[in-house]
Each structure stands twice: as structure tokens, then as C-alpha cells.
Amino acid sequence: MEKEIILLLQKKDFLGLEKFIDFLGTDIVKCIRAILNHPEEITFRKETENEVFYRIWQKISSYDTDKSSLKTWSLTITRNICLDKKRSIIREQNIIPMAQLPEHASEDKYFEKENFLDLLNYLTEEDQLIFLKYYYYQDAPSDIAKELKMDVSQVYNHLSRGRKKIKQQFDLNV
Template sequence: MEKEIIELLINKDFLGLEKFIDLFGTDIVKCIRSILNHTDERTYHKEVENEVFYRIWQKISTYSEEKSSLKTWSLTITRNICLDKKRLIIRQQKMIPMEQLPESILEENYFEKEDFLDLLHHLTQEDQLIFLKYYYYQDTPNEIAEELNIDVSQVYNHLSRGRKKLKQLLI
């Protein structure tokens, strides 16, 4: 079934896109909703969903069956688009998440929002997501752990590791 979908998509046949959406659409929507989960982000769900399907339509020729399954490849694209959108939303709201860092020795207004987001690019995508949820959206570690399906101690580890890495970059 997947091979047929891939072949149709490569040949730019809309039937392939329809079959792809039937097979993976629910997983993609769940992924979008789990990352863009705050009230002010819900308005972007359809936009991101359309962007995901369009990007898959464009990039299907880069898919390699040896590297990952079609589902994993698609959900990776979805996650990346969602994280990009989340960063854009934060930039538009002109918030400064760094001011909430409890271990910060920096003055509150030292960083502009853009500087903070540039610093986040040095973290892994998972660390970026956890940082945004904790410092920007003020989610508790328990909420983050439940949402990402990881242990609470892992959330604390990601936050600690991220703070250390950002401090090293600033020194």
C-alpha cells in the first residue's frame, strides 16, 4: 500500500495524496495538535496541516525507504513545520522567555526576543520544545512529561542540559 502511495505521489497523482491522507492524516493531525496545543495556536492547525501535505507532496522524491518508514518521515516533517510555526508565533507575540529562568544571572531585559530564539537554535529540537513549553507557556514539568510521553525526570534533565549549553554559549 505504501509503495503504491509513494509511486503515485512521485508521479504527482492526486489519488496518491488522497490515499496518503487516508492512511496518515489522523497521525499528522494528532502530531500538529500535540505541538500547537495552546489556545492561541489552534487557529494555525489547518494552515500547518496544509503546509505539511504540500511539503510532503513536494519532497516525496527525497524519501528513502532504507532510512525510515513513510509514517516516520511524514511525522518528522510535521514536527519540524510545527516547531517552526511555534517559533514564529512566539516572535510575533514579542515575548522574552529567558526572563523566567530561575538560575539566570542575567538582567531581565538583557536579551531581546530574537536573541533568545537564536540561542534556542543551538539546542536539539526536543530541548527547544521543552524550553518553550516550560519558560514561555509556563507548563509544569508534569504537564510537559505527560504531553510528550516521557518521564518527569527527563524533562528536568532536558531543562538542565539546555541551560548549561546556553550558559556555555554566553560565556
């Protein structure tokens, strides 16, 4: 079934898109809902969903069956688009992060919204998502862990490593 869908999509046959949506649409929607899960983001879900399907339609020629499954490839595209959308929503709505990082109270003036988001670019996408959930939306680590299907200790590890990376970048730029 997956090979048939890929061939149809590569031929730009809309039947392939319909089959793709039947095959992976639920997983893609779940991923979108998991990342765009705050009240101010709900209205952007449908737009993001359309963007994901359009991007997959455009990029199917670059898909390599040897590197990953169609599901993994599609959900990676979905996650990246959702994280971009989340960052743009934060910028547009001027959502301000917590005033300071717990371990560096004296550096709070450096973590204004734009600078904070710029510093997040030095983190992995997973770390970015955890940082946004923890510092912007002030989600509890236990909630983040449950949502991302990981242990609470892993969330704390991601936050700790991320703070170290950001601090290194900050020290290099000062």
C-alpha cells in the same frame, strides 16, 4: 499499501495524496495538535496541516525507504514545520518568556525574546520544544512530560542540559 502510496506520490498522482491522507492524516493532525496546543496557536493548525501535506508532496522524491518508514519521515517533517510555526507565532505575537532562568537571576536582561529564541537554535528540536513549553508558556514539567510521553525526570534533564548548552553559547559570545 505504503509502497503504493509512495509510487503514486512520486508520480504526482492526487490519488496518492488522498491515500496518504487516509493512511497518515490522523497521525499528522495529532502531531500538529500536540505541538500547536496553546490558545493563540489553534487558528494556525489548519494552515500548518496544509503546509505539511504540500511539503510532503514536494519532497517525496527525497524520501528514502532504507532510512525510515513513511510515517517517521512524514512526522519528522510535520514536527519541524510545527516548531517553525510555533517560533514564528511567538515572534509575531511578542510573547515574552519568563523574565529569568531560575539559576541565573542576574542574567535576565540577556534573555529578551529575540535573544532567547536565537539561543534556542543551539538546542536539539526536542529541547527547543521543551524550552518553549516551559519558559514561554510556563507549562508545568509534569504536563510537558505527559504530552511528550516521557518521565518528568527526563523533562528536567532536557531543561538542565539545555541551560548548560545555552550558557556555553552565551559565554562564548560575551
